[in-house]
Ligand SMILES: CC(=O)SCCNC(=O)CCNC(=O)[C@H](O)C(C)(C)COP(=O)(O)OP(=O)(O)OC[C@H]1O[C@@H](n2cnc3c(N)ncnc32)[C@H](O)[C@@H]1OP(=O)(O)O
Ligand SMILES: O=CC(=O)O
């Protein structure tokens with residue numbers, strides 16, 4: 001482990017100084033597109049204003065035969081797009097793949113000015129982040145970048161989950177984590193074949209009615225991902241970085257997608273991946289606090305004065321802690337309103 005005294009020193013001569021804080025910019029959806037696909041690339045100018053984060057995906061979902069084309073597509077989009085307020089990220093191939101080194105090299109040297117964050121899949125431990133950290137510093141120095149790129153890791157192996165706290169704390173570049181339920185399910189030998197979301201067989205059943213086990217008992221489907229998301233949120237909170245839910249593969253089931261995203265929002269995630277244009281508005285709706293919750297938060301904060309003590313409001317006790325909960329909602333609303341005039345109006349800012 002690096003000495004705390006050296007934690008914020010650049011890892012290569014000429015590399016930009018590491019950040020002391022991870023900037024929070026609206027990140028309700030990380031919109032994935034395969035940059036090898038010319039038709040999808042042509043949609044980028046229309047999609048950019050609709051999303052908080054656009055991500056050029058080089059990893060899973062891009063066929064092995066298209067990896068070079070995807071890398072070239074990333075560079076083309078980086079060099080020819082006006083991103084405005086939208087963040088631009090890429091997901092490179094995994095560290096053990098034949099493509100990762102060339103992906104990282106092209107991303108920094110040819111797309112580094114446009115990129116905010118590099119997503120690293122299948123991160124297993126802090127050693128993976130240390131490797132990328134040093135390599136990025138060398139490449140940034142070579143490219144003459146003035147701002148350090150940030151790293152986002154996907155939590156998608158059992159070992160990654162076991163090491164999640166050390167991963168989050170491994171580098172000042174760590175920006176956040178996403179849950180990768182598909183690879184994680186495979187790696188853990190879970191028996192769901194779905195990309196995220198629930199499973200009808202993962203359930204709790206009501207007790208027998210009048211002792212009759214054959215009685216018509218209600219079943220309650222449970223959330224397969226609760227433990228991992230909650231653990232990820234705590235690890236990110238400890239390190240001052242941002243947690244995200246990942247993919248929801250049942251594109252047609254917009255209702256269950258919204259439920260999964262909302263569970264993640266309530267547990268503390270700041271956003272989720274959108275794989276299809278249909279999922280962009282779902283994420284926007286879910287990860288923006290409702291105008292009602294903002295109005296309630298504002299009332300509590302105003303009624304609490306300096307934020308200390310205990311009061312009754314609408315029959316409920318409010319105190320220092322609930323005031324802080326309301327401040328979380330208000331500060332998110334403020335950040336989103338600064339970017340989105342419709343939300344600013346709905347929130348009354
Ligand atoms: C487990 C993981 O790693 S998840 C991450 C990896 N996977 C991905 O990134 C998948 C990204 N998404 C996609 O590639 C596509 O959405 C697919 C393959 C799932 C479905 O694509 P299609 O069959 O074309 O879907 P569909 O016909 O409903 O698309 C409707 C329109 O939206 C466009 N579209 C679909 N997905 C996207 C996208 N992600 N970004 C931009 N446009 C898109 C289509 O090109 C189509 O455009 P058109 O109306 O001009 O023809
Ligand atoms: O990469 C994402 C996943 O779910 O796997």
Ligand SMILES: [Mg+2]
Nearest residue numbers: 060156180183
């Ligand atoms: Mg994956």
